[in-house]
Amino acid sequence: MVTVALPNTWVYALRLPHDPRAARVARMTVRAALQGHGMHEFLDVVELLTSELVTNTYRHTKGPASLRLTALGDGRLRVGVWDSHPRIPAPFSKRPDDRVPPAPADADNGRGLHLVQQYADSWGGWPLADDLRGRGAGKLLWFEVGGGG
Template identity: 60%
Template structure:
C-alpha cells in the first residue's frame, strides 16, 4: 500500500473559510483578526497587508450600505493566491465590480467617501461581483470578490 502525503498530492491546495458577521461596526475588525489567523495558519502571511485592506473595505461597505448581516469568505487558490469575497443583502453592485465601468479615479479631498473601492482595485489582481437571487430563505443581495496574490503583496509592501 502506498501512502501519499497531502503536500505531495496537492499541486495547488485549496481551502475555504466562511465567517458570518452581524451588522455591527466591529465587523471589519473581526474580519481582520480572522483573516490574520487563517493566513498565518496556511503559511500565507505575505498576503496579509493587501488581503486585510481589501477585506476591510468590502466588509465596511457591507456594513454601511446594507441593512443586515454579511458573510466573509476566504479561499486559498494556490500557495500564493487568495480570494476574498463578501456577501451582503443589498443587491446594488458598485463600480467597478459591475464590470460596466472602470475604477473611480481621484476623489476630492473634501469627499466623505469614494476611496475604498479604488484601493481595492489597486491592491487586487482581479475582482468582480454578481447579484444573488432570493433562495426562499430571504437571502438575496450580492457577492463582491477580489483576489490578491504575490504582485498585490508587493504593491502593499511598497505603499
C-alpha cells in the same frame, strides 16, 4: 502505488452580524488565517481590502454579511463578501479595464472601492439569484491577490 498530493487549498467562512465591530472581526480573522497558512506577503493588502468591503456592508445594508477566504492552490487567494443589498458598486460592476476615479481629497468617504482596483489582481461581483418568493438574495463581491495576476 501513486501518491497524489493535494494542492494547498483551504476555505474559511465567517458570518458577520450587522454590527460596527464586524470589520475588526473580519480583519482579525484574515490576519489569523493568513499567518496560520504562511501567506504573509498578502496580509496587509487582504486585511485592508477586506476591511473596506465589510465596512461597506455595515454602512450600506441593514442585514448580516458573510466573509469567505479561499486559497485556490496556485498561489492565489480569493476573498468574497456577501451582503443583502443587490446593487453592485463600481469597480465590481465594471470591466477590469474600466477605472473608477479616486475620491476628491476633501471627501469623507469613497476611497475603499478605489483601493480594490489599485491593489487586487482581479475582482468582480454578481447579484445572487432570487429566492422562491421572488426576492433578491443580495450580492457577492470578490477580489483576488497572488498568482502573478
